[in-house]
Amino acid sequence: MTQTYHAVGIGAGPANLSLAAMYDVLAPHQIALFEARDQPGWHDGMLHSGVRMQTGWVKDLVSLYDPTHPLSFLNYLVTTGRVYALLGAGFDTIPRVEYQQYLVWAASQLPNITYGTRIDHVEFDGALVSHSRGEAVARSQHLVIGTGTMPFVPEFLGALDPRHVFVADELNQRLTTVPDEPDLPWIVIGSGQTSAECVAALLSSGCRDIKWIGRRSWFAPLEDSPSANDLYRPAYQEAFLNLSRDVRERLVSGQILTSDGISPGTLRGIYQHNYEERLRAGRFPVTIMPSRTVTGARQLDGEIELECLTAGSGEERHRAANVVVAAGRRLAPLPFDPDLSALVDVDERGEPIIESDYSIRWKHADDHKIFVLNRGRYVQGLVDSNLSILPIRSAMILNSIAGRVVCPFRDDYLSTQWA
Template sequence: MSDRTVNDLGCVPAELPYFHTVGIGAGPANLSLAALFESATTERIALFDAAPGPSWHADLLYSGVRMQTGWLKDLVSLVDPRHKLTFHNYLVTTGRLYALLNAQFDAIPRIEYQRYLAWAAEQIGNISYSSRIDRVSFGEGGFTVHSDGKPLARSEHLVLGVGTRPMLPAYLGGLPADQVFIADGLAARLDAMRADTEAPVAVIGAGQTGIECVFRLLGAGFTDISWFGRHQWFQSIDDSPIANDIYRPQHVDYMQELTRTTRRQLIADHKLTGDALTPGALRALYQANYDGMLELGRYPVTLLPHRDVTSGERDGNDIVLRCTSPERREEYRFRHVVVAAGREATPLPLDDELRERIDLDDENEMIVESDFSVRWKGMNGHKIYALGASRYSHGLTNAGLTLLPVRAARVVNSMFGTHIYQVRDELSPVRW
């Protein structure tokens, strides 16, 4: 496998494979990068992923859940529609084009997108699964990635695509794990919970994952579900044309011209363009809840907006949740509590020496340049790129799937110092 021998680090075996680029994580971000990289150069890229095989938020994947992004926004099409890894090619070569078209989905099933990712991953040269990178070091000649104390590979450049992970807020820590758990744990617990479908269940979090948990509980026959959200109402994504203009390369470029402080303010203001419920999801819930009410004589789902859950405590078989809302304090009693209260950046496995060299802004965020390279000391031609790790560098587009190939194209262009890929975005009626 090795192209070059490595003699400069005593602890590194000479046969350690050497790549032009190593990507940590094989989620959509790095898959898109590897797809564009491999068709642009004969240099080699390798991806390492902790998961045992291709997967995409597998614990939140089940029948009926839909994408929040249109299928044209696949790994490659926006930049290279003739690439072999388009979603269209996936549909044709797996024989499902007509079936999917005639199903007339407004948004495709997430399971289908996951299958597309797995199909694409199979065609990308070097992806190692079951390889959690727990340390990246930097020495003469480049980066070394390590797993379980062993070096796995070396590279000239490094791309961080480690995504996010769900979190259990501290105010719910220390409670029994079989009663209070994150949304990703619901599927595994559903069978045991079904022993008593009349027991009250809470879902905390008014985002898309929250509503999907409510639907899942409703579909499993639960009849007493309380859904908590912080805002005054449960908000859906602004899917208007101008809100979508925020997700154009033109807007990303405009943001790059602004100071970090202004950018931060604007990005906070963009929340509802992407970080909210799929349009139509609330209507579907209202209708399912109405159906439930016709059957039970009361609504199976109670919506509790404008509640800030502040603590939880075990009391007998129940969990007592305390929450505040303006001018009120309340307590509710549940058998189970499903927490969909957001995700946090997955920690970067950089060793201390490398971490200390990275430049941070006033908010302790890595400084990520317009080409997605990280500013760090002593790089000497070796670049670290961060995909999705910096909400405030490029805006919400950097956290989602909408501009994956555009990001990847900019990284490939930056790595090779030439415009291998053209990013075209013309004809906008908006002047930012």
């Protein structure tokens, strides 16, 4: 018989892991997560040597709501015997592989996570029924969609030979061949942290001919000042939720570098490596090429040729043997069956209307909440697409399901007055 839960979470990324870690407040062992990956992990293709988190380690799955929770990052460090070694190493921000291992450790202690189970669709028959490969795998009163994002590949690039044009997540497995052919030309497309990490990984593997092409007018650093961090606290989120949609959209686009900029350490590493190689070999291995939008691509004489539009409306063509696409990410599609989709209220863009508590507006929302995580940057602000206050989002969801405040949280000591 299909098991029934209070809530089912689709996806076992940090968003749903945080919620599952805190769910005992409401209903112990009554949330089940279904994860498409075969095993625990986190952006496993993007764990190049030297990559660092962009958020501090106190921003783990639980601590900002409950620092005494057994699944805190500090407890992970202490119980795995690595706390002194990590502190001694003096990282500004921890290696990404450390956060990944923390998630694996936390996930191993949560009941009811099923791996290797992609939820293909959810239907409603009085309960929310999640299906995988044609079979119902769970029934639940509530549903939490934490399916994250997928790499975006423009159509004209997607049509080319996947051995030579691939997304950043696949670079790691191709790097082994670089030392044999260090002069093979590569192009990395993108302006954000992921593109910078790809350039750095290619450089570290010995590649001597990289064009780094990005749309932004410079490869802009992450804005991580105290005033930028103000935007990633519950008090700002509360103020943001009171603004109109138009204003929120405008603010989000103005704030984008607080989320999507490049870590200064990554940029410095690339520039310093580039400079030193110029001293040694007489040429820069990386050509830095901002202000270019890639508009087309084709295969030519065994190479990939990209067409680019420059900021000054000029056209350029650039060729390489291999192209790495780090052109941003898009939301994973919502796995609703057509009948359930028809019950969901959508906005003028066809997107579900997201309420301030992360639930979507739909016909049976009074008794059956459906929450969407990491989809509401224009509702809750950029904080929704980051790890900064995961436990606060989980607390808001638990309060919403309970219909009362079961997870109180505070954000006092405010020196900023937002308008």
